[in-house]
Amino acid sequence: MPDPASYRPAPGSIPVEPGVYRFSDPHGRVIYVGKAKNLRSRLTSYFADLSNLHPRTRQMVTTAAKVEWTVVSTEVEALQLEYNWIKEYDPRFNVRYRDDKSYPVLAVTVGEEYPRLFVYRGPRKKGVRYFGPYSHAWAIRETVDLLTRVFPARTCSNGVFKRHRQIDRPCLLGYIDKCSAPCVGRVSAEEHREIVDDFCEFLSGKTDRFARELELEMTDAAERLDFERAARLRDDLSALRRAMEKQAVVLGDGTDADVVAFAADELEAAVQVFHVRGGRVRGQRGWVVEVANEPEVDDGVTPEQRLVGQFLTQFYGDQAELRGAADAGGDESTNPVPREVLVPCLPPDADELADWLSGLRGSRVALRVPQRGDKKALAETVARNAAEALAQHKLRRAGDFNARSAALQSIQDALGLADAPLRIECVDISHVQGTDVVASLVVFEDGLPRKSDYRHYAIREAAGDGRSDDVASIAEVTRRRFARHQADTAPKAGTEEFSAEGKSRRFAYPPNLYVVDGGAPQVNAAASVLRELGVTDVAVVGLAKRLEEVWAPGDQDPIIMPRNSEGLYLLQRVRDEAHRFAIAFHRSKRSKRMTASVLDAVPGLGERRRAALVAHFGSVARLKQATVEEITAVPGIGAATAAAVLTALGGAPTQTSENGVAP
Incomplete structure (x- = not known):
């Protein structure tokens, strides 16, 4: 175990300017990254009496073997550099706000010719719009089930869509009018995209317009004595209102804000975030993390203020990076940084943090503590959720931690x-x-x-x-x-x-x-x-x-x-x-080899054309039933190659005549 005194910088060698510092272990891996307004004051606190340090801080300084720092000119630069280093090195002692589960979102593939709706978890992709996150996948499916009565967009996978297009018959959702069935040509690609655009507008908060339009159409149908259509529109309007009720209005002025709250003890902290868009709660997230690693310094900054600053830097930095890689050209509703961020207390560098968030958003972001009214009441609700999450986490971890500790101790003793x-x-x-x-x-x-x-x-x-x-x-x-x-x-x-320069290994x-x-x-x-x-x-x-x-x-x-x-x-x-x-x-690995081996013996058929054939027909069995003319419809496949494919598969190379009958 390294002695902190062995790598303590010489007195007076640490600058007093703002900057970012990093601790490295004997292997050269960066294990902690932090920032400070005064580097000398901050770093000196790490080399105080070990007995006075927080247990996690004490473990960090006794694991490290070197400390380095970089001086910057402004605190905004320090924020950006700290975030970049945490992202690059993935230090083991930094608090990382990673979800203990992947929150599901509603994804809309607007980049496809026929966009589809589906539940998605994972990294953001280009050409896809995301709505959420939601706490449960069933909440997304329930919302989609209600809204596809009014916005019958397709929800099937590409494989299912292609299969029904080939057999020229819609799926069950097409028969019950919960899908406009673009696979069989009931609507064109342009008409289907209009349906999807209306669906996205509704989820973006423009709900009143669609409710008014449905109500007018229902009244008009009733006046024309078209009672069947009026009844259908009545049911659609009821489904639309039920979907609107699931997104309760919490801020009547249509505010776009994220409300953040913390509940912490000496070892762990629970974080809750409510995403409010258009005055409605669109999503909710929660984390339970270990408390900050920095030692106490007589600078008037409370642990909660440091926690707020660390959370905002990491969370919005990650969200902006995801959006930048996926759909930087998206509309305002997909911007992960809202116009307003409501926190329980302002961090010490609140002005610099607000400037940094404004740069991520592309317009001004307000960082404030709610004092009265609906925002104050909502902040108290989020705080109660954070306290409940921390209590539930400790109840679960008490049993888990004791069992895991006993297991590790048992292995140590036995071996x-x-x-x-x-x-x-x-x-x-x-x-x-x-x-x-x-x-x-x-x-x-x-x-x-x-x-x-x-x-x-x-x-x-x-x-x-x-x-x-x-x-x-x-x-x-x-x-x-x-x-x-x-x-x-x-x-x-x-x-x-x-050799790896301290990067995450x-x-x-x-x-x-x-x-x-x-x-x-x-x-x-x-x-x-x-x-x-x-x-x-x-x-x-x-x-x-x-x-x-x-x-x-x-x-x-x-x-x-x-x-x-x-x-x-x-x-x-x-x-x-x-x-x-x-x-x-x-x-x-075995399935890939076996699939490829069926067509391996065909002369002149490379890997790409094998993949193109299987993708076009969906399976080797369907390829075996195809004619030479159907196979040559695949780009890059000639008549001789098509005949060789059928011969290798054990089929008879047939070619349809002009009247559609095989000779």
Whole structure:
């Protein structure tokens, strides 16, 4: 464990100007990024008496081995640089406002010829408009189900749309008038786009116009004694009003604002955000994070003020980056930065933060604390939600944390480790009789899966006699994984600088425990590779499936852990997760190979044209039933190639005559 005094900067060498600083560990990886109005005052506070520091801060300074800083001219530049460094280095001790789940949104593919509506989770894409986020996917589906009575836009996937276009028959939604059925030509592409545009306008807040239009049409139909159409319009108007009721008006003046509230204790903080657009709550998000890492400084800034500043910088920086990469040309309703941000207290750099948010939005953004009226009442509601979220989180984590701590302690005791294995990696091999051999590597940190660090490997050194060689495969994966670790942590030639320059390297840290799926042969193979590479600080064990025995390198007998041991449960969960991940990769690789192999024997048919044929006909079975004339309709396919395809598939090369009858 490094001593903070060993890398403390010399007295007077730290400037007093504003800037951004970063702490790095002995491997050269950046572990914390912060900003300060006065760098000397801020950095000096980290090297005070360790007993007076927050536990998380104390862990950070004892993990670090170096501190660096960059002086900037303005605090707006400091905000931008801090955000960029956090994004680039992904420091482990910075508070990151990542959702514990991916919030669903309603996506509209406006970039397609026939746009569609669907529930979506994940990164933003270009040519798609997003509405939300929503707390639950069922809320989106319920809203879409109500609104497609009035705006019958398509909701089917591209594959379903293409299939019904080929068979010239609409799906069930087309028959019950919840889709305008552009697949069979009931409406043109322009008419369908008008329907989608009206749908987007309604969700953007322009609701009153559509309600008035439907009411006028209903009255007109009743006056013309067209009671069937009037009844249908009455039902549409009722559905429209029910959808409007789901978005309650909370700010009657049509305000566009985000309302932010916090509930915190000494260790964790809950954050809640209500997205209000056009006076209606359009979405809600929540996080529970560990509290800030910075030590207390006598500068009059409270922990809540620092929390507000950190949250606004990270959250709106990420949202603006997503929109910039996806639909920078979108309309006002898709702008992630609202006109107004309501917070419980102003951060110390409120003016600079407002200027930075204004730059992200492209127009002026007001950052204020609500004092009275509807905004104050809404802020109190959001604060109650934050307090409830923190209480529920602590109730859940109490049981989870105790169980995970007991599991890690059990593993430490059973294996005789010096410390609890906070990072566990497990490797598993998957194959079918030695073919398509693949491996998976899964990572658990603090007893929880860290899926962003999962890796899979295509094994290059499988046995050539048609049989699987799991031992050699385990050795290969271990060598590749730890060779990567050594490359990440090796300094540049002739310097003391590290090769990756502190950037986020998920495998720069070796695991505390390396688990292989298997018994003594597999464990000994992995241990031999680690000795060969000079890795001495990683414990290796194997977990055999038959009797759930734990094997250590060189031992003649296995370690038997109690069947009801929390540690054994955790090892089994890690092993099973590695098995699941390996099988999923193996199946995808095998299915691709098998699909491609059907057409591999066709001379002159390359990979792109094979893919074009399968995409055009949807399956090899339909391709087999096609005629030469139908196959040559695919771009790049000639008559000779089409005949060769049918011959390879076992079909008869036929060509339709002019009257449509096959000769």
